[in-house]
Amino acid sequence: MSSALDRFKQHWARISVLDQANAVLSWDMETFMPEDGVHARSEQVALLTELGHRWLVSEETARCIEDAEKETAGCDYFSDEASMLRVARRAYEQKVKLPDTLVSRLARTTARANTIWINARKKADFSMFAPVLSEIIDINREQAELLGYDGHPYDALLDLHEPDLTTAETDRLFTELKQGLVPLVREITGSGTIPETGFLSQKFDTAGQERFGLRVLSDMGYDLRRGRQDRSAHPFTTSFTPYDVRITTRFDEDDLLSALFSTIHEAGHALYDQGLPVDLVNTPLCQPISLGVHESQSRLWENIVGRSRGFWKCYLPVLAEEFAGQLDGIGLETFYRAINRVTPGFIRVESDELTYNLHIFIRFEIEKELVSGTLGISDIPESWNTKYRDYLGILPPDDAQGCLQDIHWAHGAIGYFPTYTIGNILSAQLFQLAIQTVTSIPSDIEKGNFITLLGWLRNKVHRHGSRYTFSELVRSITGGKMRVGPYMAYLTEKFREIYT
Numbered sequence: 001m002s003s004a005l006d007r008f009k010q011h012w013a014r015i016s017v018l019d020q021a022n023a024v025l026s027w028d029m030e031t032f033m034p035e036d037g038v039h040a041r042s043e044q045v046a047l048l049t050e051l052g053h054r055w056l057v058s059e060e061t062a063r064c065i066e067d068a069e070k071e072t073a074g075c076d077y078f079s080d081e082a083s084m085l086r087v088a089r090r091a092y093e094q095k096v097k098l099p100d101t102l103v104s105r106l107a108r109t110t111a112r113a114n115t116i117w118i119n120a121r122k123k124a125d126f127s128m129f130a131p132v133l134s135e136i137i138d139i140n141r142e143q144a145e146l147l148g149y150d151g152h153p154y155d156a157l158l159d160l161h162e163p164d165l166t167t168a169e170t171d172r173l174f175t176e177l178k179q180g181l182v183p184l185v186r187e188i189t190g191s192g193t194i195p196e197t198g199f200l201s202q203k204f205d206t207a208g209q210e211r212f213g214l215r216v217l218s219d220m221g222y223d224l225r226r227g228r229q230d231r232s233a234h235p236f237t238t239s240f241t242p243y244d245v246r247i248t249t250r251f252d253e254d255d256l257l258s259a260l261f262s263t264i265h266e267a268g269h270a271l272y273d274q275g276l277p278v279d280l281v282n283t284p285l286c287q288p289i290s291l292g293v294h295e296s297q298s299r300l301w302e303n304i305v306g307r308s309r310g311f312w313k314c315y316l317p318v319l320a321e322e323f324a325g326q327l328d329g330i331g332l333e334t335f336y337r338a339i340n341r342v343t344p345g346f347i348r349v350e351s352d353e354l355t356y357n358l359h360i361f362i363r364f365e366i367e368k369e370l371v372s373g374t375l376g377i378s379d380i381p382e383s384w385n386t387k388y389r390d391y392l393g394i395l396p397p398d399d400a401q402g403c404l405q406d407i408h409w410a411h412g413a414i415g416y417f418p419t420y421t422i423g424n425i426l427s428a429q430l431f432q433l434a435i436q437t438v439t440s441i442p443s444d445i446e447k448g449n450f451i452t453l454l455g456w457l458r459n460k461v462h463r464h465g466s467r468y469t470f471s472e473l474v475r476s477i478t479g480g481k482m483r484v485g486p487y488m489a490y491l492t493e494k495f496r497e498i499y500t
Ligand code: ZN
Pocket: 265, 269, 295, 298
């Protein structure tokens, strides 16, 4: 007779495999599916999503978890058995609070919101989007009440994307970072130094960009036998199991840097997913901890490694050879400063490493107020623009370049944005520790050797899957809590040096 734990694992594996099949269909939709396939595909994805939700919140899941918990009661807190049941119980208890009717209402509303948002953005008219956004906020508030929270209703929404993080803690971290960043950005933009970037304004053959990107990908340790790179309108990473982790990118011959850094960014995500524990495939532990931890990996590789002087010491000659004649006379210093140019702009996804977080603060502050009801929907454009003026010193000329630029709200995702900055903060703390422990990492990077850095990340973060919560992971690595200090010090040192 099989044990209760085995029965639980079998049940959970079915839910996981269904999710993986759904993810393959979604990946195909973004990459190879012909345009008209969308009608049938939305139904396929919706059905699998509904089935997955139903299986997860079923009485069978509750029974499997409970029986296995009884059977493994004596196990260590961080053992495989206790950890997978803890993660499963958490997922079950969260999702079971959300009735099918609310889940499908949110899905229907966001499907409609997507088209409305596209049109509103085209016309740069927020008032077109306002009514459906109002519905989305209402559903999210309802969701927050059903999920429950101790402090702010935003806690419950944040918890969907970043379990273990409260609004109060996010407030504290962001306030500390903002107090350092806003004056630093002012200092940099007022310094009078403007890095030379003219050489980037030429056409760079996209086949060459792809070849160079693939070289960097495989040097980083992205395993192409367990992954592949395709093209999509918006770059993303999707993972079915650690054996099949795919990334996408887009190429633009007028923009050399966009594809390059998005490739490194997505590869950072993919390395995490490929490093998840294969012996725990299809259990609740073979998954990342949270969006913030995921983002800490992509941003560590993209910014701290990919935009460093050491990295380009190795790769600028390779790039110059790929684009023969186009980068002649561009030295390491010129290139390094160009790829780190700070320009406060309106569009978050195009922003530089330094100003990026200011965009996030604005969205977090507005979302929080929308959820608590202290800000009305119609007041969003004014609040948005005032904050852009105060934090970035610029005033969006219209709603398209202002509060209509991101798709997240149309997707119904409230509480998602903070995870980007959480990832940034964590990335610096992790890197600081990595180079303290393995002192050869900086010189290895200069040689295009990433084995030491990847090995450290694999050992400290990837191989644990979701055994730890966010704060347990940080404590296990640093002995304490996540701190803003290392990130602020990294930014200050890097950008002061470039701009003085
Ligand atoms: Zn990312």
